[in-house]
Amino acid sequence: MTSDGPTSGTTDVVSDQRTTGSLPDAVASSPAPVSSPIAPATGHTVRLEGLRAFYGSAEQVKGIDLDFEANHVTAIIGPSGCGKSTMVRCINRMHEEIPGAHAEGRVLLDDVDLYGPSVDIVAVRRAVGMVFQKPNPFPTMSIFDNVASGLRLSGGKRRGLQDSVESALRGAGLWEEVKDRLNEPGLGLSGGQQQRLCIARSLAVQPEVLLMDEPCSALDPIATLKIEELIGELKQRVTIVIVTHNMQQAGRVADRTAFMLSGDLVEVGPTQEIFTNPRDSRTEEYVTGKFG
Amino acid sequence: MSPESSAEQRLRAPTMAGPTTNRAHFQAELQELELRALGGLDLVVEQLDRVLEALEHQDVELAQMVITDDDRIDGRYLEVHQGILSLLARQAPVAGDLRLVAALLHVIMHVERMGDQCVNIAKLIPLTGHQPPVREELLSSLSRMGGYARSEVIESKQAFAARDVAQAEDLVRQDREINRINREIFRLAIEVGDDPDVREWAMTMVLVARALERVGDNAVDIGEQVAFVVTGLFSEFAEGAVVPVPSPATGA
Amino acid sequence: MAAPTVSESLGRFAPSPARRRKDRAARTTILVATLVALVPLAFILYFLLSKGLSAWFTSGFFTTDPTGNTFFAHSSIGGIKSAILGTIEMVALASVISIPLGVGVALWLVEYGRGTIYANVVRFFVDVLTGVPSIIFGLFIYIVLIVGTGSSYAGYKGALALSLLMLPIVIRSAEVILLLIPDSLRESALALGAPRWKVIFSVVLPTALPGMLTGMLLAVARAAGETAPLLFTAAATNSTTFNLGGFMNSLPVQIYNDVTSPTPSVVNRAWGAALTLVALIFLLNLVARLVSRRSRLR
Numbered sequence: 145m146t147s148d149g150p151t152s153g154t155t156d157v158v159s160d161q162r163t164t165g166s167l168p169d170a171v172a173s174s175p176a177p178v179s180s181p182i183a184p185a186t187g188h189t190v191r192l193e194g195l196r197a198f199y200g201s202a203e204q205v206k207g208i209d210l211d212f213e214a215n216h217v218t219a220i221i222g223p224s225g226c227g228k229s230t231m232v233r234c235i236n237r238m239h240e241e242i243p244g245a246h247a248e249g250r251v252l253l254d255d256v257d258l259y260g261p262s263v264d265i266v267a268v269r270r271a272v273g274m275v276f277q278k279p280n281p282f283p284t285m286s287i288f289d290n291v292a293s294g295l296r297l298s299g300g301k302r303r304g305l306q307d308s309v310e311s312a313l314r315g316a317g318l319w320e321e322v323k324d325r326l327n328e329p330g331l332g333l334s335g336g337q338q339q340r341l342c343i344a345r346s347l348a349v350q351p352e353v354l355l356m357d358e359p360c361s362a363l364d365p366i367a368t369l370k371i372e373e374l375i376g377e378l379k380q381r382v383t384i385v386i387v388t389h390n391m392q393q394a395g396r397v398a399d400r401t402a403f404m405l406s407g408d409l410v411e412v413g414p415t416q417e418i419f420t421n422p423r424d425s426r427t428e429e430y431v432t433g434k435f436g
Numbered sequence: 437m438s439p440e441s442s443a444e445q446r447l448r449a450p451t452m453a454g455p456t457t458n459r460a461h462f463q464a465e466l467q468e469l470e471l472r473a474l475g476g477l478d479l480v481v482e483q484l485d486r487v488l489e490a491l492e493h494q495d496v497e498l499a500q501m502v503i504t505d506d507d508r509i510d511g512r513y514l515e516v517h518q519g520i521l522s523l524l525a526r527q528a529p530v531a532g533d534l535r536l537v538a539a540l541l542h543v544i545m546h547v548e549r550m551g552d553q554c555v556n557i558a559k560l561i562p563l564t565g566h567q568p569p570v571r572e573e574l575l576s577s578l579s580r581m582g583g584y585a586r587s588e589v590i591e592s593k594q595a596f597a598a599r600d601v602a603q604a605e606d607l608v609r610q611d612r613e614i615n616r617i618n619r620e621i622f623r624l625a626i627e628v629g630d631d632p633d634v635r636e637w638a639m640t641m642v643l644v645a646r647a648l649e650r651v652g653d654n655a656v657d658i659g660e661q662v663a664f665v666v667t668g669l670f671s672e673f674a675e676g677a678v679v680p681v682p683s684p685a686t687g688a
Numbered sequence: 689m690a691a692p693t694v695s696e697s698l699g700r701f702a703p704s705p706a707r708r709r710k711d712r713a714a715r716t717t718i719l720v721a722t723l724v725a726l727v728p729l730a731f732i733l734y735f736l737l738s739k740g741l742s743a744w745f746t747s748g749f750f751t752t753d754p755t756g757n758t759f760f761a762h763s764s765i766g767g768i769k770s771a772i773l774g775t776i777e778m779v780a781l782a783s784v785i786s787i788p789l790g791v792g793v794a795l796w797l798v799e800y801g802r803g804t805i806y807a808n809v810v811r812f813f814v815d816v817l818t819g820v821p822s823i824i825f826g827l828f829i830y831i832v833l834i835v836g837t838g839s840s841y842a843g844y845k846g847a848l849a850l851s852l853l854m855l856p857i858v859i860r861s862a863e864v865i866l867l868l869i870p871d872s873l874r875e876s877a878l879a880l881g882a883p884r885w886k887v888i889f890s891v892v893l894p895t896a897l898p899g900m901l902t903g904m905l906l907a908v909a910r911a912a913g914e915t916a917p918l919l920f921t922a923a924a925t926n927s928t929t930f931n932l933g934g935f936m937n938s939l940p941v942q943i944y945n946d947v948t949s950p951t952p953s954v955v956n957r958a959w960g961a962a963l964t965l966v967a968l969i970f971l972l973n974l975v976a977r978l979v980s981r982r983s984r985l986r
Contacts, residue, residue, distance in 0.1 A: 238879055243803055269881035276879075280872045284894040297890060298881030342876065349880065392528060419530040421668030431530045433459045 187214025188254050188352035188383050190235060190272075195249035197230045197239055204230045206407035207249070212353075217375060217384040219398035219415065221391060223430065227407040228387045232355050235385065236272035237265055253352065270298050273346035273382075277358040279338035281330030281345070288326040290341055294349040308348050315381070316344035317374050336367025340374070347378075354378065356386040360393065372397050391431055395419055403427045462527050466536065469519045470597075473540045476512045476547035477593040477658075481586060483509070483554040484651070488582040490561055491644065492575070494568065502558040509551035516544040535668060539661040543596065546654040550589065553647040553654075560640050560647075569634045574624050574641050578648070581617045584610055585648045588655035595662050604659030608673045614652040621645040736963045743960025746953075750964075754942065754957075756926045765954055768961050770928040771942035775965070777930065778843055778922060778938060779912050782850035787904055789851075790858025791893075797859075798866040799874075799888055811863075817856035825852040826917030834921065843929075843936030846922025853914060854907040861903020865896045898980035905976045909969045915940035939965045 190212040197205035205227040212218045220228040233239040234247045237258060251258045258268050281290045291309045295302075309326075313319040318340045322333070330341055339359060346354060356375075360368040375384060375397045388394050394401050395415060402412035403424075411424045422428045429435055483502055490498035520541050523529060529537050588610050595603040622645070625638040656673055664670050743749060748767045755766035793810070801807035829849040834841065869892055877887040918924075918941050925935035939961050946958035 236879060238875065241875075241878060266881045266883060269879055274876075274879040276872060276876060278872055280870070280876050282873065282877075282891055282895070293877075293890075294880040297877060297886055345876075345880065391530070395530075420534055422531050428531050432533050433462070435458060 189214045189252075190353055190383060190385070191250075191252040192231075192235075193250040193252065195231065195234055195247065195251060197227070197234050197247045198245060199242070200244045204407055205234070205247075208404075208409045210402060210409055210412060212383055212385055213400065214383050215379050215381075216399040217379050217386060217397050219394035219401045220385065220387045220404060221389075221394050221401060221430070222404035222410075223435070224389075225406075226404045228404050229357055231404070232357060232385055232387050233274075235353070235355055236274055237268050238274065266298055270349050271351055272353045272355060273349065273351035274355045274357065275339070275343055275346055275359045278362050279335055279342050281333075281338050281341050283329070283331055285330055286327045287322050287330050287333070287341060290330040291344045291348050294345050298349055309344075312344040312348035315347045315378065316340045317370065317377075318344055334367070336363050336370060339363060339367070339371060343371075343374070343378075347382075351382060354382045354384050356384065358387055358389060361389060368393070391419070403430060405430070459527075462523075462529075462533075465519075465523060465527070466529070466533060469516060469523065469540060470536070472512065472519065473516045473544045473547070474593050474597055476509060476516070476544060476551075477589055479509050479512060480547055480550045480554070480651075481589050483551060484582065484586050484589065487554045487557045487561075488579065488586075490558065491582075492579065494561065496562045499558040499561040503555050506551050506555045509548060513544050513548040516540065520544075532665070535665050539596075539665045542661045543658055546658050550651050550654045553650045556647045557644050560644055563640055568637045569631070571624070571628060571634070571638070574621060574628075574638065577617055577621050577624065578641060578644060581614055581621070581645060581648045584614045584617070585651045585655070588614070588652050592655040592658040592662075595659055596665075599662060599666050601663050601666050604662040605673060607656050607659040611652045611656050614649055618645050618649045736959065736966060739956070739959035740961075740963025743956045744963065746956075746960075749957075749960060753928055754926045754937075765951070765957060766926070768939070768942055768957065768964065770926060770937040771939045771961060772964060772968075773928050773930075774843065774922075774937040775912055775939040775968075777932060778847040778850060778918070778936060779908060781844060781847035781932065782854055782911050783904070783908055785847070786851035786854040786858055786907065790855050790907075791862050791900065793855075793859045794862035794866055795888060795893075797863050799884070799892070814856045814859050818860060821916075822853050822914045823916035825849045826920040828852070829917070830920035841921060841923035841935050843922050843932035843934065846918045846936060846938070847932065849917035849921045850911040850914065853917060854911050857907040857910060858904055861906065862896070862900045865899035865903065866892065868899070869895055901976050901980050905972060908972060912969060913940055913965060915944050919944070939968075 192208050192210045195205060195208045195210075196203060208231060220232065222228050230239060235251055235258070237247075239245050239247050247259065249259070253271060257263070258272075281287075282293055285293060288309055291312050292305050295305065295308060310319060310323075313322065318337060321337065322328075322341075330338065333341060339362075343354075343359075360371055363371070372393065375386070378384060379399075386394075386397065398415045400412060401415045401418040403410045403418065403422075403426075405426055411418065411422060411427045413423070417423075418427060419431060422431065483505065486498055486505075487502045489495065490502065520537055523537055588607055591603060591610070592607060594600070595607070622642055625642045628634055628638040660671060660673050663673075746767075748764075750767055750772070751769055752764075752767040753770040754768060755764055793814075797807050797811060801810075826849045829845050829852070833839070833845050833848070873891060873895065874887055877891045878884070882890070918938050922936045922938060922941070924937050924941045924945065926937065929936060943958045943961045943965075946954045946961065949955055949958075
């Protein structure tokens with residue numbers, strides 16, 4: 145594969161225009177897809193341009209161009225080791241916390257390049273929150289302190305903490321369940337509740353984008369469904385990117401789905417298309433379970 | 437010893453060495469379901485052959501057999517329908533597999549309707565009485581129509597099994613012939629004369645022709661399913677032109 | 689015909705006699721080993737208690753200083769007040785020096801320098817230091833601070849020697865606990881937008897504290913009981929003093945001086961001092977455990 149610029153590595157059509165295949169008369173080019181409704185004024189878009197990520201000299205993400213629509217949920221699917229978690233961690237610049245790891249390319253949050261020369265990483269992470277696979281509330285803190293920790297740690301405003309915490313817990317669908325025990329340790333909650341606590345913690349700093357790295361894989365099915373419902377509501381406030389192994393989950397929550405393979409972006413499109421009529425044969429093989 | 441078809445090879449149970457692909461079990465189930473659904477078309481051809489013969493020889497007993505044997509087609513319908521539901525619930529097929537399953541549902545519905553049309557024809561035969569006044573022209577036209585219908589059914593099965601969109605589209609051409617003969621039969625029936633017995637018989641034959649025309653249409657519909665499975669687009673094979681219909685699947 | 693035995697009726701699920709024998713043999717061996725290990729411990733406690741308790745009940749044992757009078761049985765020999773206070777003072781100073789320093793080194797090893805060659809080198813030398821005999825630390829301070837500067841023994845010099853002794857222990861145990869803290873905790877704090885130092889002080893340290901307490905306790909206990917370093921650095925004096933710049937008494941040194949005395953009451957006092965030392969450590973342990981349990985439940 146020659147490297148001839150940021151688009152090297154993406155071997156397939158990523159735009160939404162349907163190509164005319166070699167099939168006979170039956171297939172003419174279909175009209176352009178219906179454009180999504182105008183994003184509300186508060187919506188935030190993320191755009192990756194030529195994003196490459198390295199562990200030392202090994203290139204794990206090989207040049208990705210990808211747009212994340214404002215107030216939409218975009219799912220990233222792909223087999224283990226394809227680089228989807230790495231790519232997502234580049235968006236909030238967590239990738240470079242790993243010794244020896246670095247990233248190249250541009251990550252634009254509403255036209256601001258997060259990898260720009262004088263960008264404050266703390267501010268980046270306030271704007272781009274992250275929820276991890278295993279629920280990990282801070283063990284020494286109460287529920288209240290956990291939710292407030294985001295504000296305290298990132299040096300946010302100290303006033304109105306009560307309100308911020310309540311608003312975040314409501315946003316995470318947890319307020320009713322914990323409002324009477326805010327001072328109890330965070331670890332005393334069930335797995336699903338802990339994960340929602342972590343979501344509340346991320347929401348408290350009022351991020352513009354929320355990254356979720358397989359947020360439900362450690363949870364039971366009911367807890368998973370609750371969080372999926374939550375994601376459907378949250379997308380009105382934040383733009384959401386979710387990495388998932390579970391294709392049914394991508395089908396349930398995501399507006400758009402991107403398929404990655406070995407560090408490349410193979411295909412991206414409306415979720416319905418990806419799961420009923422994907423354009424790339426590799427996507428077809430992956431979603432039907434023939435490999436991966 | 438006949439060589440194994442590739443389908444049968446795939447259906448052979450995996451050895452203890454383990455499945456060679458992911459979801460081999462699911463793929464085998466899907467293929468089996470397809471064979472059963474397409475096998476319904478063989479049943480339809482059988483019924484068609486018998487009912488056409490009954491028509492030609494005014495064989496009321498044969499007609500009766502056709503009517504009772506429709507149970508087999510109905511049974512096949514239920515079997516495939518159940519298999520589809522089971523597959524959807526348990527295996528959550530997506531993409532090409534999902535389109536195939538949806539198409540098989542259509543196919544088996546068309547099979548069932550074709551079977552019903554054969555029954556309709558069979559029911560019309562005794563109405564004509566034991567010694568009906570026969571006009572040879574009409575009968576031979578009907579016979580030709582039956583031939584076309586039969587070949588359409590067989591070819592629709594072949595097109596589906598082979599995923600051959602070109603062959604599927606060719607069905608439209610054959611169906612035009614059926615429609616032409618249908619109009620011809622209608623004209624002949626009008627000109628058949630004043631004898632009430634003859635007129636009654638002729639009108640019965642018009643109904644038979646209509647049933648055969650329906651069989652042809654169902655075969656064309658199966659051809660449209662072939663295109664859907666292959667391309668993901670649903671197109672109407674309209675007479676004279678092939679016009680793609682924008683499906684709700686495209687677009688955000 | 690006799691009824692089938694349990695083994696016969698169970699068929700292939702019957703327990704195999706050979707395996708049961710081996711199981712029993714293993715369990716007995718381990719039990720014996722445990723007892724063998726516990727026996728000396730029991731003996732020590734017994735001796736301490738039987739010989740030391742009587743000293744505890746002599747009048748003024750805890751409230752008077754040793755008089756230095758060791759030869760004449762009818763004159764008072766005094767108690768061990770200055771030794772207790774001296775030990776507490778010097779160990780406290782040593783802790784104040786070594787614990788923050790040690791935790792700091794451990795933090796650097798785990799949070800900033802993890803995986804670097806430099807960190808491996810540091811860790812190697814720390815490991816070496818844990819094995820160095822305590823007398824070396826005493827000698828080091830002696831040569832540098834007493835002979836080298838021409839000044840005399842002092843309490844704070846003893847404390848320094850003790851802190852050198854405590855340092856590797858604190859570092860090692862703190863590092864182990866810090867490594868046990870899952871990286872996911874640090875990650876989620878970082879992802880919230882916290883600078884790394886805040887992650888350490890607001891999240892990692894509070895989580896690690898209960899575990900580190902045990903290590904610190906170990907270090908303190910070790911320091912409290914060391915005689916050799918103090919011999920060359922703090923020397924000893926009979927009177928209670930709060931001046932760390934001068935000679936200072938301590939329990940181990942007191943025991944060392946008393947135990948070889950021909951006077952039985954002095955020897956008795958040595959046992960009492962030994963029991964006191966052990967009791968002190970025991971108390972410290974209890975307090976630390978209560979503190980850590982409270983902080984964990986909070």
